[in-house]
Amino acid sequence: MSGRTTALTPPADAGPPVRHPEAPAPGEIIGSHYEYCFGCGGGVAHGLHLETRAGEGVNVTAEFTVREAHQGAPGLAHGGVLATALDETLGSLGWMLRVIAVTGRLETDFLRPVPVGTELHLTAEAVAVHRRKIYCTATGRIGGPDGPVAVHANAMFVEVKIDHFIDNGRKEEIQAVMADPDQVKVARAFEVNP
Numbered sequence: 001m002s003g004r005t006t007a008l009t010p011p012a013d014a015g016p017p018v019r020h021p022e023a024p025a026p027g028e029i030i031g032s033h034y035e036y037c038f039g040c041g042g043g044v045a046h047g048l049h050l051e052t053r054a055g056e057g058v059n060v061t062a063e064f065t066v067r068e069a070h071q072g073a074p075g076l077a078h079g080g081v082l083a084t085a086l087d088e089t090l091g092s093l094g095w096m097l098r099v100i101a102v103t104g105r106l107e108t109d110f111l112r113p114v115p116v117g118t119e120l121h122l123t124a125e126a127v128a129v130h131r132r133k134i135y136c137t138a139t140g141r142i143g144g145p146d147g148p149v150a151v152h153a154n155a156m157f158v159e160v161k162i163d164h165f166i167d168n169g170r171k172e173e174i175q176a177v178m179a180d181p182d183q184v185k186v187a188r189a190f191e192v193n194p
């Protein structure tokens with residue numbers, strides 16, 4: 001057993017998350033970070049095509065419509081797909097903090113079944129930061145932004161540098177994104193974090 005704690009409660013000396021001065025303005029659409037991302041990429045036919053908007057604090061909102069390709073049981077969304085929608089929404093919080101962060105831990109509560117055709121209204125918010133760790137929560141509601149909660153997640157993201165992707169991603173995809181000026185622009189946006 002390692003000594004690592006898996007608790008999602010921020011340590012006592014964690015600080016509040018601080019909205020970066022160059023974060024997208026409230027209401028601004030946060031574009032896809034990668035065309036072939038299953039969560040937000042336009043190039044994935046059966047992907048979630050999540051479109052996320054900046055909130056006023058260190059928070060974001062997004063919508064996702066459950067389609068036939070997202071089923072687990074007949075006519076119902078697969079739980080893993082719903083967890084992905086929460087994960088993707090949480091991942092967008094990096095834009096508000098202007099850091100790149102990947103999911104370290106994601107704990108999901110499934111409270112109501114979500115039928116195919118449902119629009120899931122998602123919100124995510126960072127609640128605390130401790131060194132490279134970002135503690136955050138996300139909620140998916142059905143029937144409208146104030147509708148009943150169907151899914152909820154507590155999560156801990158870990159800040160990483162671009163090298164995390166360059167060192168670990170398959171060479172073909174890494175070379176392709178490095179050759180794409182739009183993608184390089186996305187990556188560069190995170191490189192300077194005053």
Ligand SMILES: CCCCCCCCCCCCCCCC(=O)SCCNC(=O)CCNC(=O)[C@H](O)C(C)(C)COP(=O)(O)OP(=O)(O)OC[C@H]1O[C@@H](n2cnc3c(N)ncnc32)[C@H](O)[C@@H]1OP(=O)(O)O
Nearest residue numbers: 004005006033087088091102103104105131133158165187
């Ligand atoms: C050219 C490219 C262009 C790219 C353009 C932009 C791309 C923008 C992409 C954004 C994408 C988002 C998409 C949606 C979100 C995903 O789905 S991300 C994908 C899923 N997640 C992953 O693949 C992460 C896999 N895991 C890892 O790589 C490593 O375990 C991690 C998370 C980076 C941590 O490893 P590490 O850097 O060695 O850090 P480590 O010292 O182990 O941990 C740091 C701290 O976190 C704690 N910690 C780490 N893991 C855990 C855990 N599971 N539980 C509890 N605590 C933990 C440690 O205890 C430590 O705490 P302290 O000592 O500071 O108190």
